[in-house]
Amino acid sequence: MFHATSPFITREHLIECIDAVKSGRYSSAFCAKKLQNFMWYDNKPLNFTLDSAPRTQDMKPYYCELSAPYVFRREVFYKYGGRTGDNPYICESTEIEAIDIDFPEDFALANAVYMAMLRGEIKS
Numbered sequence: 001m002f003h004a005t006s007p008f009i010t011r012e013h014l015i016e017c018i019d020a021v022k023s024g025r026y027s028s029a030f031c032a033k034k035l036q037n038f039m040w041y042d043n044k045p046l047n048f049t050l051d052s053a054p055r056t057q058d059m060k061p062y063y064c065e066l067s068a069p070y071v072f073r074r075e076v077f078y079k080y081g082g083r084t085g086d087n088p089y090i091c092e093s094t095e096i097e098a099i100d101i102d103f104p105e106d107f108a109l110a111n112a113v114y115m116a117m118l119r120g121e122i123k124s
Contacts, residue, residue: 001083005101006031006068007110013091017071020089027085028072032063033098061091067100096122 002009007029017029036059039046047059065084076085101107116122 001068001070001072003067004029005106006066006097006099007101008097008099008113009066009068010094010097013093013097014069016091017069017089020091021071021073023088026089027087028046028070028076028083029089030070030084031068031091031097033066033095035064035091036064038103061094064098066093074109 002014016052017031020029029109036056038048038053038056039062048054069082071120072083072085077083079085096113099106099110099113101110113122
């Protein structure tokens with residue numbers, strides 16, 4: 001499953017996800033953005049303490065699913081009612097790949113990145 005709102009996912013990462021599930025070692029696969037930063041939830045630190053904040057490089061990473069791709073077997077969908085099984089392969093993606101178009105501002109950002117790619121200023 002691949003949502004059109006994630007236009008920058010690379011072919012290589014799509015193939016990596018497909019191969020992970022085809023190998024039989026994983027129940028499903030998806031691309032994700034690695035987050036290693038100070039996270040807050042309900043106005044409280046989520047992954048650090050106020051009296052002992054680590055360097056961001058030393059924090060345990062969290063992964064935020066991207067909108068594409070989702071690779072899964074039919075059995076996973078029937079068992080869990082969704083696209084992710086109990087043993088997923090998480091394919092770490094780039095900041096550019098993580099651009100997701102849900103709002104007009106997202107489209108403006110994606111368009112600016114795309115135009116920079118066309119000019120050769122950044123690589124996909």
